[in-house]
Amino acid sequence: MTPAARPERPPGAAIVLAALAGVFFVAPLVGLLWRVRWADLGREMYSQDVRQALALSLFSSLAATATSAALGIPLAWVLARARFPGQRLLRALTTLPMVLPPVVGGVALLAAFGPTGVVGQWLERWFGLTLPFTIAGVVMAQTFVAMPFLVITAEAAFRRSDRRLEEAARTLGASRSVVFRRVTLPLVSPSLVAGAVLCWARAIGEFGATVTFAGNFPGRTQTIPLKVYLLLETRPQAAIALSLVLLAVSLSVLVGMRSRWWTPA
Amino acid sequence: MDAGLTGEWAPEPPGLEAHVHVVKGTLDLDVSLSVGTDEVVALVGPNGAGKTTLLRALAGLEPLLAGRVVVAGQVLEDAAAGVRVAPEKRPIGVVFQDYLLFPHLSALENVAFGLRSRGRGRTAARQLAGGWIERMGLTARADARPDELSGGEAQRVALARALALEPRLLLLDEPLSALDRQARVEVRTQLRRQLAAFPGVRLLVSHDPVEAISLADRLVVLEEGRVVQSGTLTDISTRPRSRYVAELVGVNLFEGEGGGDHVVLDGGSRLVVAGAGHGRVFALVHPRAVSLHRRAPEGTPRNVWPATVEELDGAADGDGDRVRVRLAAAVPIVAEVTPSAASELALADGGEVWVSVKASAVSVYPV
Numbered sequence: 001m002t003p004a005a006r007p008e009r010p011p012g013a014a015i016v017l018a019a020l021a022g023v024f025f026v027a028p029l030v031g032l033l034w035r036v037r038w039a040d041l042g043r044e045m046y047s048q049d050v051r052q053a054l055a056l057s058l059f060s061s062l063a064a065t066a067t068s069a070a071l072g073i074p075l076a077w078v079l080a081r082a083r084f085p086g087q088r089l090l091r092a093l094t095t096l097p098m099v100l101p102p103v104v105g106g107v108a109l110l111a112a113f114g115p116t117g118v119v120g121q122w123l124e125r126w127f128g129l130t131l132p133f134t135i136a137g138v139v140m141a142q143t144f145v146a147m148p149f150l151v152i153t154a155e156a157a158f159r160r161s162d163r164r165l166e167e168a169a170r171t172l173g174a175s176r177s178v179v180f181r182r183v184t185l186p187l188v189s190p191s192l193v194a195g196a197v198l199c200w201a202r203a204i205g206e207f208g209a210t211v212t213f214a215g216n217f218p219g220r221t222q223t224i225p226l227k228v229y230l231l232l233e234t235r236p237q238a239a240i241a242l243s244l245v246l247l248a249v250s251l252s253v254l255v256g257m258r259s260r261w262w263t264p265a
Numbered sequence: 266m267d268a269g270l271t272g273e274w275a276p277e278p279p280g281l282e283a284h285v286h287v288v289k290g291t292l293d294l295d296v297s298l299s300v301g302t303d304e305v306v307a308l309v310g311p312n313g314a315g316k317t318t319l320l321r322a323l324a325g326l327e328p329l330l331a332g333r334v335v336v337a338g339q340v341l342e343d344a345a346a347g348v349r350v351a352p353e354k355r356p357i358g359v360v361f362q363d364y365l366l367f368p369h370l371s372a373l374e375n376v377a378f379g380l381r382s383r384g385r386g387r388t389a390a391r392q393l394a395g396g397w398i399e400r401m402g403l404t405a406r407a408d409a410r411p412d413e414l415s416g417g418e419a420q421r422v423a424l425a426r427a428l429a430l431e432p433r434l435l436l437l438d439e440p441l442s443a444l445d446r447q448a449r450v451e452v453r454t455q456l457r458r459q460l461a462a463f464p465g466v467r468l469l470v471s472h473d474p475v476e477a478i479s480l481a482d483r484l485v486v487l488e489e490g491r492v493v494q495s496g497t498l499t500d501i502s503t504r505p506r507s508r509y510v511a512e513l514v515g516v517n518l519f520e521g522e523g524g525g526d527h528v529v530l531d532g533g534s535r536l537v538v539a540g541a542g543h544g545r546v547f548a549l550v551h552p553r554a555v556s557l558h559r560r561a562p563e564g565t566p567r568n569v570w571p572a573t574v575e576e577l578d579g580a581a582d583g584d585g586d587r588v589r590v591r592l593a594a595a596v597p598i599v600a601e602v603t604p605s606a607a608s609e610l611a612l613a614d615g616g617e618v619w620v621s622v623k624a625s626a627v628s629v630y631p632v
Contacts, residue, residue, distance in 0.1 A: 167326050168365040170352040172379035173430060182378070186369045 032247065035240050044241040052219045053227035054245070060135060060223060061204035064142035065150075068199050072147045073192065076154035091155075098148045105144055106212025113140070113213075137214035138221050142203035149202050153195030157188040194257060201253045205246055281434055281466045284332040285322045286344075287315075294318050294490040298468075305460050305467045307481030309474060311509055314487040316470040317362070320436045323468075324359050325352035336466065337433040353382065358427030362439040364419045366411035372422045373398055373407040379430045397425040416444040417452050424459060435460075437469040441476050453479055474513045486510050504630055505549065515589075517550040517598050520632065528629060534596045537567035538627040545632040552589065554626035555600035557610055558619040568622040570594055574612055588612070592620060 010018070044050065079091050097105055113120040113131045123129040131137045161184060169179045185192075207225040214221040216230070224242050231239035280301040287294045294315040300306045308316045321327040323334055325341065328349070334342040336357065341350045366375050377394035385393065398407045401421040411419060420440065427435060440456060441449045457480055460467050471477040477484055478498050486494040486501065486509065494506045502514035511518035521530040523541035528548045530536060536548055556562075562569060572594035588607045590600045598620060602610070610618060 162365075164361065164363075164365050165367060167321075167352070168359070168361055169367070169378070169382070170326065171324050171355070171357065171359040172426065173353045173382035174378070175351070175353050175382075178382055182382075183367060 029247075032240065032243060035236075036244060037237055040237055041241050041244075044235070044238040045245075047238065049218060050227065050231075050238055050242060053222055053224050053242070056135070056138070056219070056222065057204055057224040060138045060142055061200055061206075063139045064146055064203040065196055065200040067139060067143045068147035068150045068203075069192075069196055071143075072150040072195075072199075073154050076151045077158050079151070080155045080158035094151055095148045097145050098152075102145055102206065102208025102210075103212050106141060106209040109137075109141060109144060109209065109213040113137075132213055133215040133217065133221060135214075135220060138210055138223060141209040141213045142206045145206050145209050146199045146202040150192075150195040150199040153191055153198065154188065157191030157195075158184070161187050197253055197256060201249060204249060279337055279433075279466075281323070281468065282333075282335040283323060285319055285329060285334065286331040287318055287322050287327055288330055289318055289327070292318060292490055294322070296487065296490070296492050298485065298492070300466050300468055302464065302466055304482045305469070305480060306483045306485055307477035308468065308470045308485050308487055309472065309477045309513065310487035312472060313489075315490040316472070316487055317438055319487070320359070320438050320468070320470055323434070324357050324436060325350065325355050339433075356430075356433040358430055358432035358435045360420075360423045360427050360435070360437040360440055363443050364411075364423035366414075366419055366422055366426070368411050371408045371410060372403060372414060372418070375411070375422055376425045376429050379426060383430060394425075394429060397429050398422075401425045415448070417448045420444065420452050421455075424456075428459075428463065432465060434466040434468065435463055437467075439470055439472065440480075441471075442473070449476075456480060486513075503549075503628075504547075506547065506632075511549075515552065515599075517552060517555070519548040519550075519596070521546060521548060523629065523631075526624075528627075530596065532595065534570075536596070536622075536627060537624045538629050539625050541629045542631070546629050547632055549628045549630075550598065550622055550626060552599045552601035553587075554622060555598055556621045557590065557600055557602060557606070557612070558621060559610060561619050562621050567624045568620075568627075570596060570620050572598070572618055572620045574614055574616045574618060577607070577612060577614060592618070594620060596620075598622075 045054075075094065079087065079094075110132060111117050113123070115121065115124055115130060115132070120131065123131065131140060165187070166179050166183055169183045170176075174182065204223075205225055206223070207229070210221070210223055211226055216222050216226050222230075224246060228239045228242045228246075231242065280299065282299050284297045285294060286296075292313065292315050296315070296319055298319075308319065310316050318327055322329060329342055329344045331344045332342070333340070333344070336355070339356065340346075340348055341355050341357075342348060366372075367378065370378065373391065373394050376397050377390040380390035380393055381387070395404075395407065398404055401424070403418060403421055403425075406414060406418055409418075411422070414422065420443070441452055444452055453476065460469075460480065469477070469480060471480075483495065483497055484501060485492055486507070488507060488509055494501050494510055498514070501510055502516065505511040505514060505516060505518050508518060519528070519530050519536065521528040521536070523543045523546040525541060525543065526537065526539075528536045528538055528541045528546055530548070538548065541548075561571075572592035574590060575593045575597075576591040578589040578591070586603065587601045588604055590602060590607070590612060592598050592600060600620065602612075612618070
């Protein structure tokens, strides 16, 4: 073993602080599971408003993932393969939502696509389209926040993939679009799936941008996270049940991605 | 073979006619090349000479700055006329270095890939590919993924993949370099047969002279983006025109100024020769014409000088019964002696010897 890989006996202070950090992560999980009244779980989940939120979240997060894939994969390819002025700036801006407070994202979306926004006023005037406070708005807010996760994963994959294989395919009679479909995509597909799953997990948990841009209308824009926040006041058991759903989503993503994440680089 | 495939009877020059000018980084490649269908041509040259870039340019993977590529009468690229046929539309098959098989496809699917791209139906493509797999003796390995194939098997799949499209020009980039020594000998024999059976133009790239000589009828030597020499092995070994070629065929080559009965070498030394003419000349001395002595020799040899043994290369290559002796001296030279002569002379690295070369053993030709 290299010196870096050999296990080391930690100093006492490190043990104490590391244990504290561990407790800090584990305690909320235990707390949540502790508070679940398992017998009432089914009834809480089955209530009309909860089912509505669940269905809306499922639909909007899948739609956001599909939108992210449709726009984000080409964007990732362009960022990885092309050379053009402003490329670095574009890359920085597309990853900005990962560090931007979601509320700010929501405000920015309103400023752009709201009824008086730079884009929104024209959408309204020409097409009679209003995006804020609609399901489309929910999908937009989730896409805005979640797409960067897909873009950076896909961009890295496009960078890593062997361009020489694509050239070999060209000499075998494949046009650029056939090469992309039959060589490039299959080779990067594991990364694309991973990126899409990350993107979906981020979308389904989105709160700040959604509530700001799409509001909080039951059955229309009220997704699970929004519902959880409201239920905490009135029916904490329902809030806990819904939280459990989101926790299950996160855990399955974590388990599904174990080969990518659980082994240190 | 497939004479009726194109259904064309019009006579057309069947070979490759190319003038390729490509500038890429520090490489300035400017080469004219003409290859017939009756010969296998190997591009040889040191690393960075532009061999691979030339193949890529022919395949359409590297745009021409200037020049023209014509294969079997079809203009594939003409920079002046703005003609540029896309790589996928060229009748050119490429076997890449490292083979570049598609890792997500089986051996059979790799071979079928091109057929599918060229519009064959799934079943027809698989059937045709199966035929190629069988011809290559790979039927048992048809479903294997590239990472499960041995080097030799991968080479055959790569060749089948290129041949399946029945190209008019077959390009092979270092076809044996990805193989270990054992597999190389085997694959070389097969490849020679397969190349002989291919009805189109055959052009391969190699940095290994043995490989090039064993597979090709004609060598084209590329150095720093230019063709320095072209011809059969006999042509270029009797009249090498550069240091690299001389090393390649294993002879001593000097350059200098002819002075009638001698040559003044560029280092300042004189070499007495039978007839040198005047002007810039090459002087070639075969290593076997270089004699070594323990003491300064007397008599007929006109060229005699002391030297130090720099390196002894024990008879591993070539005829196997010779020892190559690299000598450091005013005129550095390589000698080939029999092992018994080597032991009589008590040759060892760093030892002192006398070198002699008969004037009649130096062949001189103009630069």
